[in-house]
Amino acid sequence: MTPGAAAERVFGSYQPMGSALESWPVGCKYVALLAVALPAFVVRQWPVTLAGLVLTVILLLSARLGWRRGLGVAPGFLILLAVVWGVNAWSNSWLAGAVIVGNLTLALWASRLVVMTTPAPVLIDALVGLTRPLARWGFRPERFGLAVLIMVRSIPYLAGAFATIREAVRARGLRGRLGAQATQVVIRAVGYAQATGDAMTARGLGD
Amino acid sequence: MITFQDVGVTVATPTGPRQLLRHLTVELSQQRVVVLGANGSGKSTLLRLINGLVTPTSGQVEVNQLSPFGRQAAAVRRQVGFVFTDPLSQLLMPTAVEDIELSLRHLVSDRAERHQQALALMDQWGLGRLAQSSVYDLSGGERQLVALLSVLAVRPRVIVADEPTTLLDLRNSRLLHERLAGLDQQIIVATHDLTWAETFDRALVIDDGQLVFDGQPAAAIDHYRHLAAGEPNRTVTEATHQSLDPDSASPDAVADGPDRWPT
Numbered sequence: 001m002t003p004g005a006a007a008e009r010v011f012g013s014y015q016p017m018g019s020a021l022e023s024w025p026v027g028c029k030y031v032a033l034l035a036v037a038l039p040a041f042v043v044r045q046w047p048v049t050l051a052g053l054v055l056t057v058i059l060l061l062s063a064r065l066g067w068r069r070g071l072g073v074a075p076g077f078l079i080l081l082a083v084v085w086g087v088n089a090w091s092n093s094w095l096a097g098a099v100i101v102g103n104l105t106l107a108l109w110a111s112r113l114v115v116m117t118t119p120a121p122v123l124i125d126a127l128v129g130l131t132r133p134l135a136r137w138g139f140r141p142e143r144f145g146l147a148v149l150i151m152v153r154s155i156p157y158l159a160g161a162f163a164t165i166r167e168a169v170r171a172r173g174l175r176g177r178l179g180a181q182a183t184q185v186v187i188r189a190v191g192y193a194q195a196t197g198d199a200m201t202a203r204g205l206g207d
Numbered sequence: 208m209i210t211f212q213d214v215g216v217t218v219a220t221p222t223g224p225r226q227l228l229r230h231l232t233v234e235l236s237q238q239r240v241v242v243l244g245a246n247g248s249g250k251s252t253l254l255r256l257i258n259g260l261v262t263p264t265s266g267q268v269e270v271n272q273l274s275p276f277g278r279q280a281a282a283v284r285r286q287v288g289f290v291f292t293d294p295l296s297q298l299l300m301p302t303a304v305e306d307i308e309l310s311l312r313h314l315v316s317d318r319a320e321r322h323q324q325a326l327a328l329m330d331q332w333g334l335g336r337l338a339q340s341s342v343y344d345l346s347g348g349e350r351q352l353v354a355l356l357s358v359l360a361v362r363p364r365v366i367v368a369d370e371p372t373t374l375l376d377l378r379n380s381r382l383l384h385e386r387l388a389g390l391d392q393q394i395i396v397a398t399h400d401l402t403w404a405e406t407f408d409r410a411l412v413i414d415d416g417q418l419v420f421d422g423q424p425a426a427a428i429d430h431y432r433h434l435a436a437g438e439p440n441r442t443v444t445e446a447t448h449q450s451l452d453p454d455s456a457s458p459d460a461v462a463d464g465p466d467r468w469p470t
Contacts, residue, residue, distance in 0.1 A: 122318070149299070
């Protein structure tokens with residue numbers, strides 16, 4: 001899997017499906033996201049988490065995203081969840097671990113309610129609009145919108161880079177020394193940041 | 208018109224300073240110019256100077272009388288579109304049409320209008336069916352065409368392309384060649400595709416940071432082949448003189464050596 005494809009798998013991307021959720025104003029979608037996800041993080045009790053998950057799944061399926069696109073998660077994320085659960089089950093209780101794992105899944109799925117039902121330019125415009133009042137203090141809303149978008153684009157890329165390097169290490173029959181792999185990921189991250197910066201500069205974005 | 212006046216680029220490395228480009232003096236007024244040279248010869252550095260991605264350590268660069276550095280940088284970048292080797296590093300948005308829309312942000316403030324214009328541009332290029340596709344689902348060739356279109360959307364006067372077909376198969380390379388050939392803009396390209404290089408108006412050969420040949424593509428390719436084979440370049444001056452073609456030479460071009468584009 002290329003790093004780019006990994007980006008797709010984590011957050012998902014917008015495809016027009018003609019659902020009702022798509023036509024909601026983006027502000028309402030953000031409110032819906034907070035409404036389903038925030039209580040679970042504040043209360044941290046399993047019934048609240050479960051209710052949030054059920055609601056989110058219903059909303060995602062109503063957006064005609066389908067089970068695979070709407071609810072599928074990357075294998076790396078599953079491993080992360082398993083580790084988090086394991087650590088918490090050992091140090092606390094399996095139920096506490098389940099609540100944390102449930103909340104992480106809830107956050108991921110709830111973010112898709114916005115990301116997968118809204119074209120990226122609309123998301124940027126919403127952020128730019130929201131921060132426009134700050135412009136009088138020297139804040140640059142256009143840059144902010146773009147920066148958030150680049151951030152969202154970058155996190156899964158880096159996750160993908162880690163996977164690629166692990167494959168390269170295996171392909172050469174080497175055993176994974178995590179330190180060496182991490183160094184490679186950092187080097188890639190810097191290269192990626194430079195390439196993205198160059199592309200933005202070359203396109204006159206942020207001028 | 209793009210001019211380089213005694214341009215040098217030096218970078219610091221752990222083993223000491225390294226010269227990427229030295230004493231480059233050249234004027235590019237032809238519509239289609241190709242830059243040839245080995246990997247690491249300084250081709251990319253030359254191209255990146257044109258839109259200010261690299262800053263010269265010494266000398267002057269001008270694009271249509273503007274400097275790509277400092278106060279006029281933004282104005283130059285609006286005039287110069289840059290196409291990278293890997294289109295994925297250039298495409299910043301999740302889907303193709305959104306990326307074209309990103310380019311149009313400066314020109315069209317209304318979002319719906321921007322979307323319509325982006326779709327219309329893609330249709331014009333026969334890429335309409337890819338509009339909603341994720342940029343990761345496109346083939347290499349489709350990605351490079353979308354990247355080129357996203358650059359053209361801002362209506363630049365100059366297109367600079369750094370090995371734009373290196374990652375493409377034969378069919379997609381040809382498609383990109385055709386697209387670029389159909390443009391009115393001035394085009395400066397670095398490539399290893401020597402058959403394509405023959406179709407340009409003028410060719411520069413860069414070796415070890417220096418301009419070693421400047422003239423007709425056929426002669427330049429010959430020169431480059433000799434360089435690559437490690438043979439002494441006896442043919443340099445012959446080839447250059449054969450390539451003298453007063454009609455295609457710019458009258459005000461600089462000639463400060465036997466291998467330079469003639470005056």
